[in-house]
Amino acid sequence: MPHDALPPDPFAEDPEDPAKAMAEPEEDHEHPEIGDEERAELVGDLSDLAVYQALLEPGGVRGIVVDCGECEEPHFHDWALLRASLEQLLHDGRMRPHEPAYDPDPSSYVTWEYCRGYADGVTATEEAR
Numbered sequence: 001m002p003h004d005a006l007p008p009d010p011f012a013e014d015p016e017d018p019a020k021a022m023a024e025p026e027e028d029h030e031h032p033e034i035g036d037e038e039r040a041e042l043v044g045d046l047s048d049l050a051v052y053q054a055l056l057e058p059g060g061v062r063g064i065v066v067d068c069g070e071c072e073e074p075h076f077h078d079w080a081l082l083r084a085s086l087e088q089l090l091h092d093g094r095m096r097p098h099e100p101a102y103d104p105d106p107s108s109y110v111t112w113e114y115c116r117g118y119a120d121g122v123t124a125t126e127e128a129r
Helices: 018-022 036-059 079-092 112-128
Strands: 063-067 074-078
Touching: 036 079, 036 112, 063 079, 063 112, 074 079
Parallel strands: none
Antiparallel strands: 063 074
């Protein structure tokens, strides 16, 4: 799985990595395999994401905004970052933390539900022709 869309770890292989002090015990690094149903959902999400990007990016939409239940703040995900995160979840069973978008323009991001509705509208229009 390519992780090209994710920024490189600036402390990779650094014995003085400051994050080592916050590291979890080794046994906590093992993540359970994702189930068949969750795997199918992730594959579907990745497929949907490709469609949404193809439809919306030409109009200036940069990605998807998700309301975070933990911090109660919106999280802005560019298309490539969201794809890389979903692929990592699919392959590794977890997502690596990443930096939030810097000073995003909220008008350049839409919700997953907006994407779904937009795609449904395009499909309905094409079928009506």
